[in-house]
Amino acid sequence: MDQAAQTMIDNLEKNSGKSLDEWIALVKSSDLSKHGEIIKLLKEMHGLTHGYANLVAHKAKGSDAGSAANLADLITEQYKGKEALKPIYDQLMVEIKKFGVDVEVAPKKAYVSLRRKKQFAMLTPATKTRFEIGVNLKGDESSGVLEKITSANSMCSHKIKLESAGEISAETIGWLKEAYEQAG
Structure with missing residues (x-):
């Protein structure tokens, strides 16, 4: 389990009065x-912040990286x-790993979270073609x-849509690199 998730779990009971197991139940x-x-x-109904609610939802569904037996299976x-x-994911990961050794790759059920001190990007096969x-x-x-992104409950501020690995441009990598740097 990554340190950020463990810290949230440790603080959940202190901040909410219930343990993770109680929330899952x-x-x-x-x-x-x-x-x-x-x-x-x-x-x-229970006043949790989005971060805690998201953590509890993932843990209850077993859809977080910490619940998977093998992270590669999630991908x-x-x-x-x-x-x-x-191939889009594979090519992006080659470029992102060049940013620094502190890139944390955290696969979830539907996407891959990329973190430094905080999340800087998410990689998502959104549809069969996007x-x-x-x-x-x-x-x-x-x-x-x-x-x-204008949605109030989004976990990211901006998005880039791609349909093929050939659409990965220097501009795309530049935005990812800027987000990485801001997360440090």
Whole structure:
């Protein structure tokens, strides 16, 4: 388990009055199965922040990296039926690993989180034909391939959409590198 997740788990009971196991039991008794529904329940009915609600939802569903027996299996599962997008992920990872040895790669059920001191990007095979790179950047700028995300509950501030590895440009890598640097 990564240090950030462990810190959140350690602080969950102190901040909420319930342990992770108690929150998981509450979620399981709710009969909710969709991640978003679980987050909504935890935030609206129990007052958890988005970060804690997301942590509890992932743990309750077993969809976090810490619940997987093999992290590579999470990535393999992400690309079932979306195999044409895997070369995008592979090429991006080659470039991202050049940023520094402190890049933490944390696969989840539906995406891969990239962290430094905090999350700076998410790599997601969004549909069978579209790959999305979510990046956390300060400011409201949108330029070229970079789009501002307007959703209030998004885990990233901007996104870049790709359909093939050939669309990975110096601009794309530049935005990822800037997000990486801001996360340090």
